[in-house]
Amino acid sequence: MNQSSQLPASPWWTPSVHADRRPILLARNRIEAAVRGFLAAEDFLLVDPPGLQRSPGNETHLHAFGTQMIGNDGVGQAMYLHTSPEFTMKKLLAAGETRIASLGHVWRNRERSGLHHPEFTMLEWYRVGDSYEAIIADCVTLLRLAAQTVGVTSLIYKDRQCDPFAAPERLSVVEAFGRHAGIDLFASMDDDGNTDGEALAAQMAALGMDVPADHSWSYLFSLILTAEVEPHLGMGRITVLDRYPAAEAALARRAADDSRVSERFELYACGVELANGFGELTDAGEQRRRFVAEMAEKQRIYGEHYPLDEEFLAALALMPAASGVALGFDRLVMLATAAPKIEAVLWAPVAP
Structure with missing residues (x-):
């Protein structure tokens, strides 16, 4: 078979296709x-972290x-392209930097859809x-800046719209689960x-939700968040989904006023998650325990795990109190230009 016959009918590099895509790229x-x-x-x-890492x-x-x-x-050594x-x-904060940013490529496997691409810009x-309130304010400013830059008043994804200039909605995860899913998350958590x-699965069953065989709390939490909660977020105005349960804190510190939740937020517009931010955890012992538990769960579910970055854990002892966030730049462009999928805003998508 001629190799050219295996190509898509109209590849992105076809002049006519590129001409249609070019306004969004500009x-x-x-x-x-x-x-x-x-x-x-x-x-x-602006800093330029290397993509190649011992732990992704x-x-x-x-x-x-x-x-x-x-x-x-x-001699070969296992390495990974970083996911962030x-x-x-x-480590640069531990070294003494106080206000840093990176705009560059990251890689995530097993992810490809209208909102996901294996290589994207973060x-x-x-x-x-600064508290993470300052980081939240930065995010809102950037969404408004993107809209102003291209001369629009709404962010759009498919048939959904969001006014970035309206006052954002602030909603805790527990409030969001109660409002949009009828789930009382605190009823499935103790005071620590x-x-x-099992308690979360029982609530799901009582509400008529499909309950999978895997009753791990984290898995059920993710299912409810994706299916029942996220579609309601960022509709008409930005939603700041705040105070994630401590079990889902990732690299965030616990809230000072309630050990059940953490200083973690996600930012939504048009039902699309755009940013994930933390009041950063600097307790190396706690972070190690979280990483070990996460990798044990990864091994259980996917049959693989990644090594810990021991240098990172050592650097936490020197890292000052800080807040930070990662924002999907391609998704921001998508919503500002009303593009239908993430590949429409990439200069050159990865070949399928």
Whole structure:
């Protein structure tokens, strides 16, 4: 068979297809320039973390691309393309930097859809000494800036709209589960934030929801969040989904006023998650315990796990109090330009 006959009917590099895509790509460049201008005005130092790492991250459902780094002696060492520049950037905070940002590519395996691409652009930034309220304010400012840059008043995804200039909705995860799913999350948690998957499964069954065989609390939490809660977020105005349960804190510290929840938020517009931010955890012992538990769960579900970044854990002892966030830049461009899928805003998508 002729190789050309296996190509899509109209590849992205076809002149006519590129001509149709080009206005969105030029809008992407304008939004990127505006973002860089914002970072400069706020005195952020733009850093360039390497993509190749010994550990790609240690969250259960984040999957990495692995490779081998071969030395001059011919000996190979397992390496990964990072799923986020977070570990490197926090090492820079430990080294003494106080306000840093990165705008670059990250890689996540097992992810490809209208909202997911295996290689995408992430905007990540950190503020030393500032609460995560400042980071939330940054996110809202950037959504408004993207809209202003391309001359629109609404962010759009399919048939959904969001006015970024309206006052954002602030909603805790527990409130959101109660409002949109009829679930009382606190009823499946004790006073220290320990979780009970069977109690959560019983609530789901009582509400007529399908209950999978896997009753792990984290898995059920993710199912409810995705199916019942997220479709209602960011409709008409931005939603700040705040105070995640401590069991889902990832790299966030616990809230000072309630040990059941953490200083973690996600930002939504048009039902699409755009950003994930933390009041950053600096307790290395606690972070190690979380990583070990996450990797045990990853091994249970997927039959694989990733090594811990021991240098990162050591650096936490020197890292000052800080807040940070990662924002999906491609998704922001999508919503600002009303693009139907993520590949429409990429200069050159990864071949399927």
